[in-house]
Amino acid sequence: MAKVGKKRAKANAKVETDKVYSLDEAMALVKEVNVAKFDASVDLHVRLGIDPRKADQALRGTVSLPHGTGKSKRVLVFCTPDKEEEAKAAGADYAGLDEFIQKVQDGWTDVDVVIAMPQVMAKVGRIGRVLGPRGLMPNPKTGTVTPNVGDAVAEVKKGKISFRVDKYGIIHSSVGRVSFEPEKLKDNANELLTTLLRMKPSTAKGTYMKSVTVASTMSPGIKVDVKSLR
Numbered sequence: 001m002a003k004v005g006k007k008r009a010k011a012n013a014k015v016e017t018d019k020v021y022s023l024d025e026a027m028a029l030v031k032e033v034n035v036a037k038f039d040a041s042v043d044l045h046v047r048l049g050i051d052p053r054k055a056d057q058a059l060r061g062t063v064s065l066p067h068g069t070g071k072s073k074r075v076l077v078f079c080t081p082d083k084e085e086e087a088k089a090a091g092a093d094y095a096g097l098d099e100f101i102q103k104v105q106d107g108w109t110d111v112d113v114v115i116a117m118p119q120v121m122a123k124v125g126r127i128g129r130v131l132g133p134r135g136l137m138p139n140p141k142t143g144t145v146t147p148n149v150g151d152a153v154a155e156v157k158k159g160k161i162s163f164r165v166d167k168y169g170i171i172h173s174s175v176g177r178v179s180f181e182p183e184k185l186k187d188n189a190n191e192l193l194t195t196l197l198r199m200k201p202s203t204a205k206g207t208y209m210k211s212v213t214v215a216s217t218m219s220p221g222i223k224v225d226v227k228s229l230r
Contacts, residue, residue, distance in 0.1 A: 078114070
């Protein structure tokens with residue numbers, strides 16, 4: 001059994017394992033029990049009562065967090081030459097086509113979000129085997145395949161994030177950093193949870209939002225009272 005350090009043991013003791021906390025309580029507590037020496041990410045883990053194997057229940061989408069994630073995202077835009085300046089003016093870190101397709105083919109994936117124009121997707125599709133497993137493949141459902149590359153870049157830079165359910169029916173998403181005020185963490189979490197409730201598939205049976213847990217990097221998980229979110 002792995003040995004638990006003093007700081008982590010102290011943090012664990014502050015979280016009652018059998019208790020479910022209100023979102024307000026959870027966001028205040030997650031800051032208190034953080035043991036990382038850096039500005040750790042605060043993440044929500046939402047277990048949904050869906051079957052991701054069914055196409056209409058394989059949830060994925062985007063949400064604009066009102067206070068952002070606290071992390072500057074590196075954005076690559078695959079576009080035609082006439083759109084490169086628009087993308088860069090909006091904040092894109094990289095913009096172009098053939099040069100960056102070759103870089104990705106050679107193994108470069110040092111970005112957080114990839115956006116592409118519809119007319120270049122035939123070329124981008126060739127590197128899907130590299131981008132796909134890393135969750136970077138542009139997709140119309142997440143707004144990352146669009147002719148309006150400037151708007152798409154601006155939204156990402158302001159705090160727009162994408163999410164998708166894993167094979168166990170769980171959504172994992174950052175909602176900020178431990179340096180955020182609890183109220184801002186709560187606002188961001190509410191935005192994500194409201195979006196998920198709105199996206200409930202009509203074919204989903206039984207309890208939809210089964211559990212919500214909040215945790216920062218390296219900290220214990222804190223159970224959130226799902227009933228208080230409805």
